[in-house]
Amino acid sequence: MIVRLCPALLFCLLFVSPLLAAEPAAKSKASLGMNLAGPVDWNTELPFVDVFRQSRPWVSQQQGSPWGQGPELALDEHGWVKSLESGCWAESPLCTIQGGHYPSGDFTVLYDGKGKLDFSGAAEVTSEEPGRLTLNVDAGRGGFSLQIRETDKSDYLRNIRVIMPGHVETYEQEPWNPAFLKLWRGVACLRFMDFMHTNDSTISTWAERPTMEDATWSQHGVPLEAMVDLVNRLECDAWFCMPHKADDDYVRRFAAQTKEKLDPQRKVYIEYSNEVWNGQFQQNRYAAEQGQKLGFADKAWEAAWYYTAYRSVEIFQIWQKEFGRQRLVRVLPSQAANPYVAQQILNFRDAAKQADALAIAPYLSMNLSPTGKPSSEEVASWTVDRLLDHAEQHSLPECTKWMEENHQLAAKHKLQLLAYEGGQHFVGVGGGESNEELTKLLHAANSNPRLGEIYAKYFAAWEANGGGIFCYFSSVGSWSKWGSWGALQSLDEDPADSPKYQAIAAWAQKLGQPIGE
Incomplete structure (x- = not known):
């Protein structure tokens, strides 16, 4: 799992975010979406019976x-x-x-x-x-x-x-693990970022795409046919991330095939790659190089922002032509902690006028390094209650502020505010991940019932700030020193034992989604 560094720690925060003086837009209807785990041999989500x-x-x-x-x-x-x-x-x-x-x-x-x-x-x-x-x-x-x-x-x-045992007679007609389907039946949207192996993708042409005939899907991701089949079965919407190197023909064929196979009642959210602003990913370096070649900016980070806007609009236009406009949600992504980045992306060549949504990842963040304040060593000596006090008294107000600022910016441009990712972000970084006592503490906090109470306030803040679909990160995954991302650690975990899952399901049920029922 690639560690997701808190946006507040990245270089972009050198820019000062001005106060945004827009009138708040009408609140969007919040709903729960979900990021799925990527196909690898250690995947504990076990979505396939094969x-x-x-x-x-x-x-x-x-x-x-x-x-x-x-x-x-x-x-x-x-x-x-x-x-x-x-x-x-x-x-x-x-x-x-x-x-x-x-x-x-x-x-x-x-x-x-x-x-x-x-x-x-x-x-x-x-x-x-x-x-x-x-x-x-x-x-x-x-x-x-x-x-x-x-x-x-x-x-x-x-x-x-x-x-798997018990599925040999039905696997062709029912390729999905029934326990996996049951877990997220009622979800509003599935974001396929990790399913598609979006980060650092090497795919550029349609011929390089994953297919149903491939020996394994752990190399290039899950084929479009399977992803569409999954959302059709769950009766939810799809959120696709177009590979950063994908050419126009790839985008065109992907859109056309989606139109052909997707339930006509379902919508599609389209995003250019994932976190192109984030310097730890190859897509950031690629976008910076392309933006510089096109003369958008001399500084790499600015060139990456502007190329994100430019390429996103190109992709939107192809999708509109091939898939249609009515069921398409055109997503411009940005960095939650720094609305200045969103301003640059939305304003570049009026990209906001050709989009429907601004998407951020308003994580409940606590990124702990040996040189941070507080340091990873100091936090490792805390009790679980003290750590959760810090989350509630510092992390929650911080990410609520990010929601407020980005909502104002989205409203100014008449866009929906969405969360492409979100949830707790308690993790050691910069060497902090190697502190075993810290890892034990963070895992204990993720298992503590009080985190569920903090989640209730967190989701309420998202609603209060006009947030629409919130794609939690992530569904099922084992915890390690690199993070405690899974709402459940394994598919066979009893959901009643996970305060995170219970809080997520309770919020979804309040919104009318039958998650966990």
Whole structure:
């Protein structure tokens, strides 16, 4: 997980944000959206009944060599292994989840082609026939690996599926884990930023997009077809992040295919990449270079802001032509802590006049470093109550101010105010993440019922400041020194044990969304 540094700590705050003298706009109707976790082998959200969908890309192994040091693998256009050199094999780790937080029991492995599969770790083969294996998996032993030991060059192993217990008869018609669907049924919108592996994406053309035939979706993200199928099933809207390098043809085809497959009652939120203003991502450097080439600004950060506006409008225009205007929400994103950034993006070439919304990430922030005030070392000695006092007395007023300022700015431009991300942001940074006592404290705070009470005030502040859809970050994910982002740590966690989830669900229910019911 890439650490999300508090916007207040980034260089942009060198600019002074002027007071915004706009009359408040009418309040938008608030609603709960959700950011989903990205497809990787350690994903504890487990959205697919075919766990091979989030398997790790093939690791080349060679007898007598260190792990992962085999020769380059011969792969087809979808990532399937076409041939193996003598003494070599290809390996893919699956369900590398500790604590038994994925199903145990009999998994069914289906495949096309001829060759030999083997398994290591928590899985043992109990039956085998051409094209089909049964694995007995003990999740308490950790994850397991699938290995291609032999493959026929003329009919190589491909279309491998590893189906959870109880789903082999239905996985084609029902590819989504029922527990995953149940968790977020009633959500207003799903933001697919991590589902699409948006940060640092290498995709530039339609030919490079992920497809339903790919060996794994952990490399380039989940295909559009699957994302549209998910929102159709959940009867919610979709929030797509266009890759920062995507050319016009990619955008055009993405929009056209969405129109073809999306339920006509559903809306689409369109955003250019993710946090292009944020210097820790490649999309920021790319936008800065493009903006400088176009002569928008000499300073890299300004060039990135202006290119965000420029490219966003180009993308909006393509979507309007291919998808239509009625169900499209055109989103200009900015940095919550510094409305000056939003001013630059909204004003550049009148971008605001060609958009519908300003989106920010008003995190309840506490980013703790060895040199910060308070320092990570000092905070590590606090009690949970003292930390939550700080969150309530400092972090909450701070992010409420961000909401107020950005609402005023959105109102000035007659735009909705949305949250592309939000939630608690208690994390060590700049070396603070290596303080084990601090990590324990932050995890304890995320498990404390009082955080749910603070969340209630946090969401009330969002409503009071005219906020519309609020895409919480994030759905399900294990906690670590890099942050406690998941509302739940695993799909099998009892929601009643998570104050964060309970507060999120209670707010959604108050808004008329049946989350958790």
